[in-house]
Amino acid sequence: MQRLTIRDKWRPPLALVIYSVLLTVMALPVLLLAWFRPTAIDIKPLAATELGALLVVLAFTLLIGFVLLRAIKVPLDALVARSREIAIHGREAIQPLESYGTREVATLAQGIFDFAGDLVERTDYVRTFAAHVSHELKSPLTAISGAAELLREAEADGDPMTPAQRRLFLDNIVSDARRLDRLLGRLRELAHAETPVASGSTTLSGVMAILADRFPELHFAWDADQTASIPLPVEAAVISLSNLAENALQHGASRVRITLLDDHGQRLLRVEDNGSGIPEQNAEAIFRPFYTTRAAEGGTGMGLRIVEALLAVHGARIELDHDYRSGAAFQITMPRAG
Secondary structure (H helix, E strand, O other), X not given: OOOOOOOOOOOXXXXXXXXXXXHHHHHHHHHHXXXXXXXXXXXXXXXXXXXXXXXXXXXXXXXXXHHHHHXXXXXXXXXXXXXXXXXXXXXXXXXXXXXXXXXXXXXXXXHHHHHHHHHHHHHHHHHHHXXXXXXXXXXXXXXXXXXXXXXXXXXXXXXXXXXXXXXXXXXXXHHHHHHHHHHHHHHHHHHHHOXXXXXXXXXXXXXXXXXHHHOOOOEEEEXXXXXXXXXXXXXXXXXXXXXXXXXXXXXXXXXXXXXXXXXXXXXXXXXXXXXXXXXXXXXXXXXXXXXXXXXXXXXXXXXXXXXXXXXHHOOOEEEEOOOOOOOOEEEEEEEOOO
């Protein structure tokens, strides 16, 4: 993407604009006085009171200009300098200014600091995410490479493996290749989840029909009107609930209950299962990318992260109910469709 660069040309500094305007306003009475005085029969020099009045006006003009500079220019200069520091030093440079001058400058500064904080968090997330991806891809690639090397060396040494040994190494290669494929598929889903998509809504009954067809091992029940609407497009609703259902199935659940409620202008979607639940020591890490307790069974640790990112795009959030003890329970809070 081409970086936007503002065209370099001369532009008046703010101080020059402020003082020019004030001095022009101050000069108007003087010009009017100079215009009308020659029409008088007796032309006299400026009286002391007139000269004093002009000096007082000039002093007030300079004072007003100083106040405007302190209230507008100084905070803006400080904000520009702070934004450059943030660009160089990152999070540690996001510090409050000594003075914001006016309410509008304070609002502008808050917006810049919020935006900078989001960018820094995004940069940290991408850096950590890239490290996790590299690690997760490296493990199966190393296993595949090692198995292939052993097969090749056995053939080159003239001491071929037994069919059982060869089958074991080939099975390992196929298993790791499938793990890579699952991981790449999850990464594509996450990239799609974090990309803004069209908004919309869908009926709960329609989503439940898709889930029942996709997970025949699970019994789905819901406490809501069959025509009740979820303020999420059908794709987002299906992906989110499918990941929750898959997690429930992997933890031994046989039943999933979905409850839809209204609460102070929001819609709450509660998903409960009767599986083994989530241990308290793992509860804080379940939304972290690549965190899984099922790595040996092919778990990628991306499911809940995909759900969280996908819901965030649509202004919704998901939370784990730490007090639920009959399995696992998640609550999705969604803005009510306008």
